Structures are given as structure tokens and as C-alpha cells.
Amino acid sequence: MTWFDRLTSFSKQQTDKLLHTYSSQIPSGIIRECPKCHGRFYYRRLGNMEICPDCGYAFRIPARKRLKILSSDVTEWDEDVVSTDPLSFPGYQEKLAKARKTTKLNESVWTGRVRLNKYLAAVGIMDPFFVMGSLGQATGEKLARLFERATEQKLPVILFTASGGARMQEGIHSLMQMAKITAAVTRHADAGLLYIVVLTDPTTGGVTASFAMEADITLAEPKALVAFAGRRVIEQTTGGKLPDDFQSVEKLQENGFVDEIVPRQNLTQELESLLALNQQRIWGAAI
Template identity: 50%
Template sequence: MLNNLFKKTKYITVSQQSLRKADEETKPSIPNGMWIKCDGCGKVLYKNDLEDSNQVCKQCGHHFRMDARERIKYIIDRNTFEEFDKKITSTNPLNFKGYEEKIKKMQNATELNEAVVTGKGTIFGEEVVICVMDSHFMMGSMGSVVGEKIARAVEMAIELKRPIVIFTTSGGARMQEGMFSLMQMAKVSAALGKLSEAGLLYITVLTDPTTGGVTASFAMLGDIILSEPGALIGFAGKRVIEQTIGEKLPEGFQRAEFLLEHGFIDSIVHRNDLKGTLKKILMIHDKNR
């Protein structure tokens, strides 16, 4: 009887694998991709909430980058958008190794043929031609097709006698096309010169980032130049400039707020106010024609 009181209890051994399995079964099941960290404030945001706020953080106002389709859906009235030149795609004029494969990869990833979407539609009933560049397609780099599509859109605006709005975002000229890429700066600028002669309005909306040859040409030729808050806008990168001039650049250099202070742009507009702001500008222009 007493022997039974002091008898060792037999313990059941549990494998580490069984413990891990039990732990996984008790964890809440959260699908991947539902949360995103804000680059502005570091808060973790619910992705659906971010989409409802037009990709703007409600905590700090940071503007996330939008793709071309998202932006058109937000800016252009429902069921009014008609796309131009949808099937134009890039060739490989310099026989740059791997370029064709990279283009196909980008087309599959973004469901776009190139780094800009062009077309016509209405903004609160005001008729416009619109071009929207997309940084998700080779960082919005400007190749022959990008320049051609924008130039054709400008020509269509002249033909239809409509104002044009261009949303810019770009890493600059597309290196795989060399001089052909640089020629697009002159081509688009020449087309915009004809638009100006026709007395039509050209509005640019600079988004993050707008750099290189796009900044050096049509991005800064707008009759009215707007920008989203915090957008990076410039030609060469900050580090390159500092190394060239041998000086430290001021804080916030090449951000929209710095450019507004120094007269390079006309206004910074919050994304949620942008459609209404464009409507007011278009109405004023239409009344004064």
C-alpha cells in the first residue's frame, strides 16, 4: 500500500513535431497579403482599408504609389473611359540582350502592354484626354512606345478640342533603347507645343517618383503643374548631385514641398481632393475659352 504512494508516475513523451502541429492548429488563420506597413509612419495597415482611402495612410497621410488602372478608376467617371493605342508594344531597336524577355515579364506581371495608359473620359462630366504613367512597369521608364502613346494622346486632344491631363511617374529614359528613348522628350514636347497653339489646357500631376528625362521635358511643361504630397521630383539623384557639386543638399530637397516653396510647381493636392480640384480647373478653363 505504502509502496504505491511513492511509485513514480509514468509521463507521456510528446514529440516536438506534435507540439508544433498543435501550436499551428491553435493559431488564427490570417491570409497572406492582408496587411501592409506604411513607409511614412511605420504603422501596419489593413489592405482593404488602404484601398478604401485611395492608397493613402489614414494615420500620417502618406501617399502610396498607385498603378495606372487604379488611378483611372478613381479620377475618371465610371463607364466613360475609352483607351487609346492599347495594343502598341515595344520592339528591341538596339538588340539589347534580355530586353524582350523583360518586357514580356512586365506585361504578365502588370497586365499592361507598356508603362503608360492613355485614353479619354470625363471628370465630373468635364471631357478630357488623360495619360497615366505606371511605375510598376519598368519603373515608368520612357521608351519609344511611352513617348509615342503620349504624343498620340496629345494629338487626339487637339483633334477633339479637349484639355489633357498627364499623371507622371518615371525613373527616366529607358536605357535599353538608348537614343530612341531620349528622342521621346523632343517628340512629346513638340506635340504639346501644338496643343498650346490650339489654345488647349495642359495639366500635369506629378506623382512619386518623377525623375530623369520625364522631368526634363513634358512633366514641367504643364500650364498648371500639380503634385501629390511628398512626391520625389527631380532630374538626377540627390547623391549624384552632391558628388558633382561637392556640397550637402538641403533637407527635403527634390520633394514636392521644397519645389512648391521655390516656385517649380503650382500646388500640392491631397489625392482625395484631386478629382475635385481638376474639375474646378477644367470648369474655369471651359468658361474662359
């Protein structure tokens, strides 16, 4: 058996030793590095869920891949809603075209109706690979419509957040989406309907400052970054050094901002359980 065949069972120490010895012979992409623990390992050890085998960090994944993990019974909504270029920002159209080709999405969020077990929910999945999952006009429109349809159809909403914040190429048009989505979230809540958010890596900026923190139940994937301003910006402004766990979901849970941290492989089951409890609450109220 060659060193290549043994890679799947190699420990971190064995992998580091192999890289030191055979670095010039190993093809690009064979060895992956975790951005959290910096462990290096054979790429197949990530598995289909893309989870670090050493520390449990859930790698960033495209929206459509997350959708496949979640359910096979889906109906997409508002696929035709696309971004414009309101400020004629240099290079923006090219950036959007590249993002659409890479992610197979027309905007930074997928929205639709999804069946989890026997329960229906309106679902939004932000894509960190579409201009960093940034919040633009079209993203805001799709998310507002998601909550509005959910209110009309009396459906709970499940939203997976992943974003670098407001989209600078759209300026104030982007920032206005925070209030627009929040208004739709409020109407959904006023109708007595459930909103679950799943914070994934990264959730930052205007998304954190608005709808990511407005859910009835807040779940998160392990070791995800959740923040408003970036660490470097804060340190440069304050002149101080921030703790290593600053802006981690683990720290947020410790301080009451996150209800539960759920490993990616358990998320679907956890969401199904919450939807079942929610359905029982509705039936109980009706009786």
C-alpha cells in the same frame, strides 16, 4: 477581441509594440511601412486610395487603379502601340513581358479619353510598375498621339507622371521622345488648349526635364519625389549633403514650380473644377 481585430485602430506606437512582441506570428503583408515617414500600420488603414494614415503620403499605384479612382467613363486609345527592342538589349524582352503581365498594360502609359463629371479630357497615366514607368519609344509615341488627338478634338490634356526617366534599354531612341512629346505639347498649347500635369511619386529624369514641367497648371500629390538626377548621384558628384526636403514637391511648390499640392482623395474633384473653369473661359472667348 484579439490583437489582430484591433489593428485598424492601432497608433504607430501601438503597432511598433505589437510587432516587437508578435513579429514571428504576423503573416507577411499584414503590416505595411510608409517609405516617407517609416510608420508601420495594418494594411487596411491604407484604404482604397492607398494613403499613409500617419503622414498623408500617396503610395505608388498602377495606372489602371488610378484610372478607376478617376472615372468609370473611359475610352482607351492606342492600346496596340508596344515597345520593340531596337538595341537587342540582353533580357529586355523578358522584362517587357513581365511588365505587361504585372500591369495589364502594353506600355508604361495608359492613354485615352475620360469623362470627369460632364467634361471630356484626353488623359495619360504613367505606370510606375511598368519598367519603373520609364520613357521608351512606345511611351513617347502614345503620349505624342495623346496630345495630337487632343489638339484635333479640341480637348484639354491631363497627364499623371510617374517615371524613373528615359529607358536605358532603348538608348538614344528613348531620349528622342523628350523632344517628340514636347513638340506635340507645343502644338496643343498653340491651339489655345489646356494642359494639366499631376506629378506623382516618382517623377524623375528625362520626364521631369521635358513634358512634366511644361503644363499650364502643375498639381502634385503630397510628398512625391520630383527630380532630374538622383540624390546619391548629386551628393557623390558635389561631395555635399543635400537637405532632407530636397526634390520634394513641397520644396518645389515653395520655389514656384508646383501650383498646388492636392491629396489623392481630392484630386478628381479638383480636376473637375479646373475643367469647369476652362470650359467657362472657352465659352467666354466664343461670346
